[in-house]
Amino acid sequence: LSTGTTYENLQVTRDDGVGIITLHRPKALNALCDKLMSEMTQVIDEFEADNDIRVMVLTGSGKAFAAGADIKEMVPRTFQEVYQGNFLSFWDRVAHTKKPVIAAVNGFALGGGCELAMMCDIIYASDKAVFGQPEINLGTIPGAGGTQRLTRAIGKSNAMELVLSGDKIKADEAKQMGLVSKVFPSENLMDETMKLARRIAAQSLPILQMAKEAVNKSQELSLQEGLHLEKRLFHSSFATHDRKEGMTAFQEKRKPNFKDE
Ligand code: CAA
Numbered sequence: 001l002s003t004g005t006t007y008e009n010l011q012v013t014r015d016d017g018v019g020i021i022t023l024h025r026p027k028a029l030n031a032l033c034d035k036l037m038s039e040m041t042q043v044i045d046e047f048e049a050d051n052d053i054r055v056m057v058l059t060g061s062g063k064a065f066a067a068g069a070d071i072k073e074m075v076p077r078t079f080q081e082v083y084q085g086n087f088l089s090f091w092d093r094v095a096h097t098k099k100p101v102i103a104a105v106n107g108f109a110l111g112g113g114c115e116l117a118m119m120c121d122i123i124y125a126s127d128k129a130v131f132g133q134p135e136i137n138l139g140t141i142p143g144a145g146g147t148q149r150l151t152r153a154i155g156k157s158n159a160m161e162l163v164l165s166g167d168k169i170k171a172d173e174a175k176q177m178g179l180v181s182k183v184f185p186s187e188n189l190m191d192e193t194m195k196l197a198r199r200i201a202a203q204s205l206p207i208l209q210m211a212k213e214a215v216n217k218s219q220e221l222s223l224q225e226g227l228h229l230e231k232r233l234f235h236s237s238f239a240t241h242d243r244k245e246g247m248t249a250f251q252e253k254r255k256p257n258f259k260d261e
């Protein structure tokens with residue numbers, strides 16, 4: 001990361017191979033204005049290109065993860081502007097990250113905030129987290145995956161209820177529905193997220209990327225195509241040093257020494 005780069009709406013730190021992006025726009029509960037999202041895209045590009053970064057963590061400061069797209073910015077926009085500029089499409093950068101990304105949802109994750117969390121690979125939540133797709137209350141619908149990723153995550157009836165009513169759910173309910181994988185007391189959220197991030201960061205990066213690609217494709221391909229892709233990626237792992245090292249280390253009852261090769 002370019003030394004000394006400061007961001008208007010983000011705090012960016014690194015810790016042991018983990019790149020941490022903290023949404024920090026306190027006056028608007030980290031609402032995802034254009035500037036914030038373009039800063040995030042820039043940081044993700046840098047982390048992706050940086051060999052020292054193996055895993056990313058996305059979290060929010062204060063009582064919000066993110067309270068959604070910036071409503072005040074959207075008020076004056078016209079159909080022509082959002083359609084011709086393909087508004088929100090560049091947010092997909094987060095979903096297209098090759099390195100693993102963990103969302104640590106500390107508070108409100110509403111609208112675009114919930115959608116952003118769902119673009120990450122794993123969602124950990126604090127017991128203060130609140131999820132929802134309240135766009136219906138604004139006379140619009142989710143525009144960054146809330147009708148698609150949410151439905152795949154929690155099923156049609158649950159997703160339909162949230163999207164049509166605009167109701168919010170708390171962390172335990174989100175856990176029960178399968179939206180988040182674990183819930184922690186808020187003071188432990190970052191510690192637990194970092195523990196997971198460091199364990200993942202200790203694995204072979206190209207193999208992590210194969211695993212991530214295979215799981216993500218399960219959301220898009222038929223079962224036959226998905227199983228075929230998985231098999232080919234599994235076969236590809238045999239072309240790596242790290243596959244041989246991992247299995248040899250098991251046989252020799254020692255820890256593997258992965259080289260990302
Ligand atoms: N955009 C712009 N500003 C926002 C915002 C948003 N999404 N959410 C909160 N803010 C601002 C508020 O306007 C307020 O600013 P002012 O003090 O200048 O008025 C400040 O953040 C603090 O917010 P509140 O006073 O409302 O805080 P609260 O604790 O009373 O309520 C909340 C918290 C329930 C999250 C409430 O702020 C809220 O409902 N926010 C909007 C949530 C929402 O509708 N999100 C969906 C946005 S649309 C979208 O995301 C489209 C998409 O699919 C991508």
